Amino acid sequence: MPLYVEKKPDVLITEDGVRTDGRLPHEIRPIRMTVGILDKADGSAFIEWGGNRILTAVFGPREVHPKHLALPDKALIRTRYNMAPFSTPERKRPGPDRRSVELSKVIREAIKPAIFVENYPGSVIDIFVEVLRSDAGTRVAGVNAASLALANAGIAMRGLVAACAVGRVENFIICDPNHDEDMWGDADMPMAMLMESEKITLLQTDGPMTDEQFKEALEMGRRCIRFLYEMQKEALKRPYLIVERSVFEQGEV
């Protein structure tokens, strides 16, 4: 018998649209993004989003090992999405499984259009997405953090990639589903956009939606992603502004 049994809440969303964590349909959970926190990686980022804690690291462009994987005209992109054994309510068996292999692929394909791969022929860019604590929406949080880590590593990109999930609970289209809504909601749709052109690079759907609901969800996702993009820009510039300010303060003394 499992030690931990999850229970479906009696009400997922009230008639007024109040959700299990008190949010309204269009509200996102609290987010904090930090870049450059790993010393040994070429680029890194840490994202805290609701209960999610995800660490991403980028290495490269660097030499490809084994050598036969190298592409003659562009960089190879490798992604590893991994969940820590302690990231879930019940211990997760360590190592790759069906789900994490899929998410590695999905994150890679969401990020890849942003990278000028042709600038680094014959090399590899490794992206590591490590989930330390999971609380619904880890793939989109991973995409946001991976994009920050790439920019932090000084890799040539067309633009940043921002991502957010939307979903449906009964007749409400909701933004950024939480754990309960992810488990017992009616539909779930993670999406990512390449921000320079607002082209969609990731769109998955799980659960039924009518045409109208889908359109509404898409529009809501776009709005959330634009908001996340603003946070990403701020997170990337922040360390430099802090140094700038401290230099000026030292000058005044």
Next chain:
Amino acid sequence: MGRWEAKLRLSEGTLLVKNREVVVPGQALAKGKFKPGKDVYVDNSGVLRAKKLGLADIKDNTISVVPLSGVYIPKEGDIVIGIISKISGSTIIVDIRSPYQGAIPIPRGRAVERVDMSKYDLHLGDVILAKVKTFDGSSSLLLTIDMEGLGKLEGGFILEVEPAKVPRVIGKRQSMLSILREKTKSEIIVGNNGRIWVRSPSLKELLALKKALRKIETESHVSGLSDRISSFLSEELSD
């Protein structure tokens, strides 16, 4: 604004960032009559955008981005400091802190007569100063040590900085490098790949230089860097 003025403005182009502003990849820099410089691309609608995280650099009509981080990508003519990582047959393989390994062919046959063969007496782990002879952009990177001043570096220490910060360590017309050399009374050779060879009179100067390099790395985007480094070194080295 009159019609004529509007037309004039359009033909001149509009600038969307300030000089030396921190920009992120994909950020729009300018529209219209501007030329894309280094690490800037033009999107489908003709907007100039940054390719990398860096500082916007506006010179006349050209906008480029000075990157704040990134690995070393070799360029023909660059001077690099390498470490011998492998010697196989007629080729010496050199690690230059880059996605691409350098290769130095050992001269054979007639070529032996016109080069100084003692320079090629290299062993695993030796540190050399070399020049990028040819680079095809992917697999073949040829280095040469067959020139005055190039070859094995004896003694001294190797320090490292981020390759993106090398131009800052050298400075305009070598201004920063002369400050570092003068203040620490050291012999300094800066490789484009971010390795720096140093021979100091004592440990004190070496450590001061190491700290100064860290300071250059973290504060490179704030103006007045040379003055700050100069006074920092004076302070560190006064007893």
